[in-house]
Amino acid sequence: MRNGYSGPQILLHWLIVTLVPVQYLTGGSIERVHQAVHMGMVPSRLALLEHTVHNYCGMSIGAIMAVRLVLRLLRPGVLPANPSLADRAARLLYLGFYAAIIAQASLGFIASYIWFGIATVHVAGAWLILAMVGMHVAAAFWHGLIKKDDVLDRMLPARRAAEE
Numbered sequence: 001m002r003n004g005y006s007g008p009q010i011l012l013h014w015l016i017v018t019l020v021p022v023q024y025l026t027g028g029s030i031e032r033v034h035q036a037v038h039m040g041m042v043p044s045r046l047a048l049l050e051h052t053v054h055n056y057c058g059m060s061i062g063a064i065m066a067v068r069l070v071l072r073l074l075r076p077g078v079l080p081a082n083p084s085l086a087d088r089a090a091r092l093l094y095l096g097f098y099a100a101i102i103a104q105a106s107l108g109f110i111a112s113y114i115w116f117g118i119a120t121v122h123v124a125g126a127w128l129i130l131a132m133v134g135m136h137v138a139a140a141f142w143h144g145l146i147k148k149d150d151v152l153d154r155m156l157p158a159r160r161a162a163e164e
């Protein structure tokens with residue numbers, strides 16, 4: 001957690017940040033596609049496109065998060081000598097992100113290709129991840145705007161390079 005992330009870790013963090021919103025923008029299309037099919041209608045081309053984007057983007061997110069997890073295990077970072085409660089909570093949240101996002105992509109895959117019955121867990125997972133992102137972003141802004149420490153800099157390549 002402390003003492004710097006590598007370039008690939010930073011790049012993949014921001015790639016995930018770009019891809020996750022796509023899932024929230026496209027997720028609703030799947031119900032529309034299914035409803036149309038159940039009513040014997042042809043789903044709209046837009047809904048079908050969004051459904052496809054959702055599946056492939058979601059699988060990419062799962063794969064990228066798995067790569068990030070491997071990178072993270074190879075470069076575990078160190079907690080400060082006397083970690084505060086906030087340090088421990090942040091670390092727990094990061095672990096939670098890896099678990100929740102990889103699980104979410106796997107659940108989506110199962111719902112789409114193996115057993116749709118699990119979709120309700122996938123929908124609940126989407127809300128859980130949203131809450132986690134909310135806490136994480138609030139913490140990032142708190143560090144950047146109020147505490148004004150170096151936490152945000154750790155995920156910003158330009159500032160990180162300037163400090164090296």
Ligand code: HEM
Pocket residue numbers: 020023024027028030031054055056057058059061062101104105106107108109110111112119120122123126129
């Ligand atoms: C981390 C990645 C993912 C996130 C954040 C995510 C998020 C979402 C969201 C927000 C919805 C809409 C929930 C609602 O209707 O309220 C949804 C629905 C759905 N997603 Fe994903 N998704 C991810 C990955 C995947 C993958 C990889 C697949 C399939 C390969 C998939 C398949 C589905 C299916 C089948 C539904 C429809 C569930 C239903 O309507 O009951 N998702 N997802």
Ligand code: HEM
Pocket residue numbers: 001002013016017020021072090094095097098133136137140141151152153154155
């Ligand atoms: C989909 C949204 C996001 C996800 C899933 C996510 C996930 C993560 C994860 C898992 C880590 C821990 C990295 C590790 O220790 O291996 C992390 C760190 C970090 N993230 Fe995010 N993040 C998201 C959005 C954001 C946003 C929007 C910001 C900035 C406003 C941000 C700023 C940071 C910073 C500064 C760190 C480093 C904190 C530290 O070293 O203690 N993240 N993020």
